[in-house]
Amino acid sequence: MIEDNAIVIAFWSLSATTIVCALMVAAVRNLVHSVLFLALTFVGVAGIYIVLSADFVAVVQVLIYAGAVGVLMTFAIMLTPGADRLNASTVFQAPAFVLGVMVFLLIAWVAYDTEWRISDREAFTTTAASLGEAFLKPYIVPFEVASVLLATAMIGAIILSRAERDDRA
C-alpha cells in the first residue's frame, strides 16, 4: 500500500494517459499514427514502473520499447509501402472485443477476490546494483541464454529481411 499523495496522483494520471493511448492505438485510422500512440503508451508504462519503484526497468523500457521497438515498427511500416495503412479490422473484431472485455473482468475479479499476502516494505531505493548482482549470481544461466537468444534473433532477422541475391549470375 502506497500512501504518498503525490505518488498516488502520479499513478492515476499515468494510468489514464496510458490506457487512453492504448485505446487510440486501436481506434485511429492510420497505422503510422497507431505506432506513435503505441510509443506514447510505452512511455506511460515506464512512468508506472517508476511509481512501482523499478527505476532500472523503467529506463530499460524507455530505451528498448519506446526507442528500439518503436523505431523498428516504424521501419517495418516504411518498408511495406504498398500494403494498406488503414489499421482495419478483420471479421473477428466483435468476438475479439467481447473476449477482451471478458478477460479484463475476469482478471479484475480475481485481483479483488484473492487474499494477497501484502508486505509493508518501503519502496526500493536504487535497484540497478542489486539487479546486476541478481543477474550475475542466481540468474547467471538465464542471463547467458538470453544473450544467446538475442544473438540468434538478430542473425535470424538479418537473414529473413536481407534482399535476395541471385548467386548463379
Added chain:
Amino acid sequence: MPDVILAAMRLHLEEVLVVGAALFSIGLYLALSKRNAIGILMGVELMLNAVNVTLLAFARFIESPRPLDGQVFATFVITIAAAEAAVALALAVAIYRHRETVNIDEIDVLRW
C-alpha cells in the same frame, strides 16, 4: 478528510493489477482483430507490457524473501520481447517482398 477520499488516496495492489488487466485486454483485442500483421504485433507488445506491469506490482507489494526477483523477470520479458519484435517484423517484411501485402486474411497459401 472523509474516509472515501482517504481510501482513494492510497494505492493498493488490486488497482495496479486492474490497470495491467486493462492494458492486457486492449492488447488482446488488437492482436485478435487487426488485419495488418504489424498491428497484430503492436497488440502482442502491449500484452507483454501489461504482464510487466503486473510483475513489478507483485515485486513491489507482495511479501517475499527476495522481492527483486520480479524486476529480474520483467527485464527478461523485455529482452525476449525485443527479440520477438525483431524476428516478427523481419518476417512481415519478407512476406511483403513476396506477396505485396501484410494483411493476414490475404496470406492464405496454406489454406486447403
